[in-house]
Amino acid sequence: MPETNASHTFWMEEALREADKARAIGEVPIGAVIVCDGEIIGRGHNLRETSADPTAHAEMIAIREASEALGAWRLLNCTLYVTLEPCPMCAGAIVQARVPTVVYGTPDPKAGCAGTLMNLLQESRFNHRTEVVPSILQQECAAQLTDFFRELRRKKTAEEPPEHPIE
Numbered sequence: 001m002p003e004t005n006a007s008h009t010f011w012m013e014e015a016l017r018e019a020d021k022a023r024a025i026g027e028v029p030i031g032a033v034i035v036c037d038g039e040i041i042g043r044g045h046n047l048r049e050t051s052a053d054p055t056a057h058a059e060m061i062a063i064r065e066a067s068e069a070l071g072a073w074r075l076l077n078c079t080l081y082v083t084l085e086p087c088p089m090c091a092g093a094i095v096q097a098r099v100p101t102v103v104y105g106t107p108d109p110k111a112g113c114a115g116t117l118m119n120l121l122q123e124s125r126f127n128h129r130t131e132v133v134p135s136i137l138q139q140e141c142a143a144q145l146t147d148f149f150r151e152l153r154r155k156k157t158a159e160e161p162p163e164h165p166i167e
Contacts, residue, residue, distance in 0.1 A: 042066030085112035105141025
């Protein structure tokens with residue numbers, strides 16, 4: 001399937017479904033899929049809390065699964081779709097895996113390394129650079145995160161005891 005906005009939208013919807021899996025288990029809803037020759041060969045969703053593993057980001061899990069599917073560490077001819085702009089760790093893994101294209105949903109103003117804070121994916125000093133396609137289903141991806149954190153704050157506020165309990 002040639003990469004067009006319609007195909008980017010189609011695959012980003014798959015990444016959003018992965019993010020839904022994370023949300024269902026109380027994880028920050030971030031999802032990723034890796035597509036090669038019109039087929040998903042890697043899926044991942046955030047599992048940092050569940051696995052107590054700081055590297056259990058959606059992209060890292062999808063990269064591991066795709067590498068296993070291909071039997072290779074080079075993910076040539078693949079496109080990674082992720083709902084949130086990759087962080088420094090994930091951007092580094094993407095470069096190391098030689099992923100040619102990354103499509104992301106919403107920018108990450110706190111850790112985005114595909115153009116927001118810096119652009120590790122297109123750093124000319126590295127031996128590999130990745131094409132970046134930003135803002136595919138941006139509103140849907142951002143809303144998913146905003147809703148999750150809004151609900152988390154609401155629950156936290158409801159659980160907090162009053163400042164001055166009545167005795």
